[in-house]
Amino acid sequence: MTRVKICGLMEEQHVKAASQADAIGFVFAPSRRRVSIERAQELSRLADNGVQRIGVFVNASYEEIDKAVKTVPLTMVQLHGDETDELIRRIEVPVIQAFSIRTPGDVEKLNSSIADYVLVDAPGTDYRGGSGHVFDWSLLENANLEHSRLILAGGLNKDNVQAAISQTNPFMVDVSSGVETDGRKDEVKIQQFILQAKGDSMERTQEKTIDPVGFFGRYGGQFVPETLMKAVKELEAAYEDAKNDDEFQKEYHHYLKEYVGREQPLTFAARMTEAWGGPKIYLKREDLNHTGAHKVNNAIGQALLAQRMGKRKIVAETGAGQHGVATATICALFDLDCVVFMGEEDIKRQQLNVFRMKLLGARVESVTKGSGTLKDAVNEALRYWVTNVEDTHYLIGSALGPHPFPTMVRDFQSVIGKETKRQILEKEGRLPNAIVACVGGGSNAIGMFHPFIEDASVRLIGAEAAGAGVDTDRHAATLTKGSEGVLHGAMMKILQDDAGQVQEAHSISAGLDYPGIGPEHAHLADNGRVTYEAITDDEALASVIEMSRLEGIIPALESAHAIAEAKKQAQSMTADEILVICVSGRGDKDMATYAEKLEGLS
Amino acid sequence: MKRLAELKQAGHKAFVAYIMAGDGGIEKLGEQIQHLQERGVTAIEVGIPFSDPVADGPTIEAAGNRALAEGITLEKVLEEMQRFDFDVKVPLVIMTYLNPVIRFGAERFTQEAKKAGASGIIIPDLPFEHRQLIEPFAKQHELVLIQLVTLTTIESRLEEILKQAEGFVYAVTVTGITGSRDELAEEVGAFTRKVRDLSPVPVYAGFGISKESHVDMLRDDVDGFIVGSAIVQAFHEGRIEDVEPLIDAVTAPHSV
Ligand SMILES: Cc1ncc(COP(=O)(O)O)c(C=O)c1O
Numbered sequence: 052m053t054r055v056k057i058c059g060l061m062e063e064q065h066v067k068a069a070s071q072a073d074a075i076g077f078v079f080a081p082s083r084r085r086v087s088i089e090r091a092q093e094l095s096r097l098a099d100n101g102v103q104r105i106g107v108f109v110n111a112s113y114e115e116i117d118k119a120v121k122t123v124p125l126t127m128v129q130l131h132g133d134e135t136d137e138l139i140r141r142i143e144v145p146v147i148q149a150f151s152i153r154t155p156g157d158v159e160k161l162n163s164s165i166a167d168y169v170l171v172d173a174p175g176t177d178y179r180g181g182s183g184h185v186f187d188w189s190l191l192e193n194a195n196l197e198h199s200r201l202i203l204a205g206g207l208n209k210d211n212v213q214a215a216i217s218q219t220n221p222f223m224v225d226v227s228s229g230v231e232t233d234g235r236k237d238e239v240k241i242q243q244f245i246l247q248a249k250g251d252s253m254e255r256t257q258e259k260t261i262d263p264v265g266f267f268g269r270y271g272g273q274f275v276p277e278t279l280m281k282a283v284k285e286l287e288a289a290y291e292d293a294k295n296d297d298e299f300q301k302e303y304h305h306y307l308k309e310y311v312g313r314e315q316p317l318t319f320a321a322r323m324t325e326a327w328g329g330p331k332i333y334l335k336r337e338d339l340n341h342t343g344a345h346k347v348n349n350a351i352g353q354a355l356l357a358q359r360m361g362k363r364k365i366v367a368e369t370g371a372g373q374h375g376v377a378t379a380t381i382c383a384l385f386d387l388d389c390v391v392f393m394g395e396e397d398i399k400r401q402q403l404n405v406f407r408m409k410l411l412g413a414r415v416e417s418v419t420k421g422s423g424t425l426k427d428a429v430n431e432a433l434r435y436w437v438t439n440v441e442d443t444h445y446l447i448g449s450a451l452g453p454h455p456f457p458t459m460v461r462d463f464q465s466v467i468g469k470e471t472k473r474q475i476l477e478k479e480g481r482l483p484n485a486i487v488a489c490v491g492g493g494s495n496a497i498g499m500f501h502p503f504i505e506d507a508s509v510r511l512i513g514a515e516a517a518g519a520g521v522d523t524d525r526h527a528a529t530l531t532k533g534s535e536g537v538l539h540g541a542m543m544k545i546l547q548d549d550a551g552q553v554q555e556a557h558s559i560s561a562g563l564d565y566p567g568i569g570p571e572h573a574h575l576a577d578n579g580r581v582t583y584e585a586i587t588d589d590e591a592l593a594s595v596i597e598m599s600r601l602e603g604i605i606p607a608l609e610s611a612h613a614i615a616e617a618k619k620q621a622q623s624m625t626a627d628e629i630l631v632i633c634v635s636g637r638g639d640k641d642m643a644t645y646a647e648k649l650e651g652l653s
Numbered sequence: 654m655k656r657l658a659e660l661k662q663a664g665h666k667a668f669v670a671y672i673m674a675g676d677g678g679i680e681k682l683g684e685q686i687q688h689l690q691e692r693g694v695t696a697i698e699v700g701i702p703f704s705d706p707v708a709d710g711p712t713i714e715a716a717g718n719r720a721l722a723e724g725i726t727l728e729k730v731l732e733e734m735q736r737f738d739f740d741v742k743v744p745l746v747i748m749t750y751l752n753p754v755i756r757f758g759a760e761r762f763t764q765e766a767k768k769a770g771a772s773g774i775i776i777p778d779l780p781f782e783h784r785q786l787i788e789p790f791a792k793q794h795e796l797v798l799i800q801l802v803t804l805t806t807i808e809s810r811l812e813e814i815l816k817q818a819e820g821f822v823y824a825v826t827v828t829g830i831t832g833s834r835d836e837l838a839e840e841v842g843a844f845t846r847k848v849r850d851l852s853p854v855p856v857y858a859g860f861g862i863s864k865e866s867h868v869d870m871l872r873d874d875v876d877g878f879i880v881g882s883a884i885v886q887a888f889h890e891g892r893i894e895d896v897e898p899l900i901d902a903v904t905a906p907h908s909v
Contacts, residue, residue, distance in 0.1 A: 550726035551756030
């Protein structure tokens with residue numbers, strides 16, 4: 052994981068914009084970015100504890116350096132002059148020694164440095180007379196270098212940093228002029244640079260907070276019958292391996308682009324913005340995915356993983372049928388055997404999807420037990436998996452189940468949030484003020500939210516299903532009404548009675564009709580990072596009409612819950628704010644329900 | 654539970670019966686236990702109904718649903734057991750999914766289970782890795798937490814699990830859910846032999862055991878048998894005498 056240093060900071064807002072960097076740099080040498088020790092001390096207070104404070108010096112005396120180290124205080128010192136080894140030895144904090152690279156001979160010099168880190172730069176950069184040019188990275192590629200002490204600088208920007216990292220594999224990248232506009236630091240460029248440099252690795256840092264057996268705080272774990280433990284452990288290892296394999300990631304992204312049709316637009320909803328009279332509304336268009344919802348992002352990822360594990364049989368559960376269709380589709384594409392369990396009740400209300408699955412060659416098994424909805428379909432899929440575990444992969448459709456499923460499904464769905472972040476920065480030059488997504492098991496929401504979790508300024512709101520109302524006994528509002536419990540392999544929040552029997556959920560939307568919520572959401576609800584609101588059947592239906600008529604987009608019933616919640620949020624937001632809605636799917640599958648419920652619509 | 658080790662030493666096989674508590678009404682629980690102990694079973698597993706029993710096949714799931722329809726809860730079962738006015742002569746083991754326990758409170762559960770005369774607990778969806786949720790409380794109240802091992806348990810875990818096993822080890826003899834089977838897979842014998850070699854406590858075979866032919870097949874490789882679906886169904890249909898030959902086939906002295 053490559054670290055990022057933002058150098059030459061002089062203003063408060065830029066220090067804040069660099070909050071997700073690993074290091075910030077203050078220049079004490081003569082330069083247009085020079086700051087006093089006192090100023091550096093003030094700025095340093097705004098950065099998080101974990102961020103390295105690095106002071107940049109050119110031929111300064113030991114006393115001057117030591118004073119800065121103690122006063123700011125600095126955690127590292129970076130030297131750009133002709134400092135002696137003796138001086139380097141005296142400095143109490145780790146030292147970075149800078150070198151200009153012009154020829155292969157210059158590269159050789161790096162190895163003789165006694166400093167903890169070596170920084171490589173193009174000749175004549177800022178501190179000694181300023182070019183900000185890129186040097187020939189290929190000089191480093193075949194050199195005999197310790198990459199774990201290499202810091203790469205010189206002309207980096209958001210567009211070239213990925214290439215620079217993959218070519219030189221440095222410990223850290225250092226940027227200054229590449230995140231400036233007209234000679235001044237630029238918050239958006241700082242954030243974009245960090246995003247580009249870190250990409251997926253940002254998630255890996257966040258994962259460090261999760262313990263190895265897959266808990267999010269107190270939620271998660273692997274609460275499965277012993278027969279499944281082997282499969283779950285194997286999956287854990289296989290996913291860990293695949294996640295870090297560039298070939299796997301490349302293949303996954305290849306299918307997202309060429310087969311699913313990503314990336315999906317972040318559409319500005321002009322008429323909804325006007326009608327609601329509040330913030331600017333943007334729609335993340337998961338409805339445009341092949342098969343009509345976000346579910347396919349996950350189905351592709353898991354199907355590729357299953358094949359990597361040598362499994363060519365797939366079992367899945369489905370509620371609305373979107374995940375079943377996505378799975379059946381991918382199984383057709385990769386010639387995999389596919390069985391989908393679906394509640395009897397859902398089969399009735401999602402007939403179109405049932406037929407689609409059959410047409411795609413999948414076997415659809417009707418589940419008549421319990422309420423004949425998603426929970427019961429998961430039970431049957433788990434039983435089927437227990438019985439056929441040696442050659443079958445359970446392709447779970449939401450951020451649920453035993454570890455590693457919740458993490459893996461989230462990672463595959465994070466493409467939603469990553470694209471959104473990049474797109475909104477491009478369009479608006481800043482992050483949104485709020486994002487709303489619907490939550491069934493929680494996969495589209497966690498995929499959208501995850502890349503924004505660390506951005507404290509972005510409010511995240513999940514919309515769950517209130518069915519006939521949270522005060523009736525016909526709802527699926529797990530976070531509003533549920534409590535801690537173990538279901539389908541994980542500790543999470545569930546709807547249950549006093550005796551610990553799981554209750555039936557109710558929602559007009561088959562995809563939200565589930566009495567549990569994935570473990571990561573349960574954790575995010577507890578720690579307050581995401582707030583969850585409940586939307587009734589009627590509110591969702593009203594939003595279906597509203598969005599259809601204002602934007603010409605007929606949303607899925609599930610997504611309509613997010614739209615209804617967004618409308619409420621918009622009421623207390625202002626015109627200079629931005630609100631993003633995740634439109635998780637399109638409404639084709641719900642047309643029978645719409646026709647029935649909205650009969651007489653004029 | 655000590656009795657189980659003694660039985661093994663004496664060269665006798667154990668017969669463990671599983672019943673669904675409250676199937677047919679809570680008053681049936683005491684009757685069934687009495688009946689089974691009179692008929693010579695070694696121990697009894699008292700099953701607690703759960704809404705989502707993913708380790709169970711149709712027979713036990715249906716029995717659980719009948720019990721739930723009678724309003725049976727973990728609490729009611731433990732209360733009923735505390736009211737028994739007959740002599741319980743065999744070890745009772747509570748078999749429950751994890752969620753009712755979490756809801757009831759792990760500490761309170763172990764305390765009440767002890768008061769109810771139980772000697773052990775089996776929780777099929779609590780893997781060895783997460784036993785900390787329950788085990789400390791179980792120890793405190795002198796209940797053993799029975800572990801399951803299966804045909805798919807990988808070698809390294811098998812050793813770990815068996816090293817710490819107490820009471821008896823539940824060797825799952827099918828790759829699948831509970832329920833009667835016509836035949837057991839060939840490799841089961843080798844599996845139970847391996848488990849028995851490594852286990853410090855008796856090893857009982859369960860899941861799918863419903864016929865004398867199963868008992869004959871595994872007799873020399875295990876210390877006992879656990880029979881669930883066949884007993885649950887027989888009680889439900891009022892023909893428990895049909896299972897009695899199976900009990901005898903296991904427990905009758907046998908030339909070794
Ligand atoms: C269009 C759509 N949105 C949302 C969901 C809810 O699932 P999740 O919470 O996993 O995103 C579904 C589930 O079927 C769906 O089809």
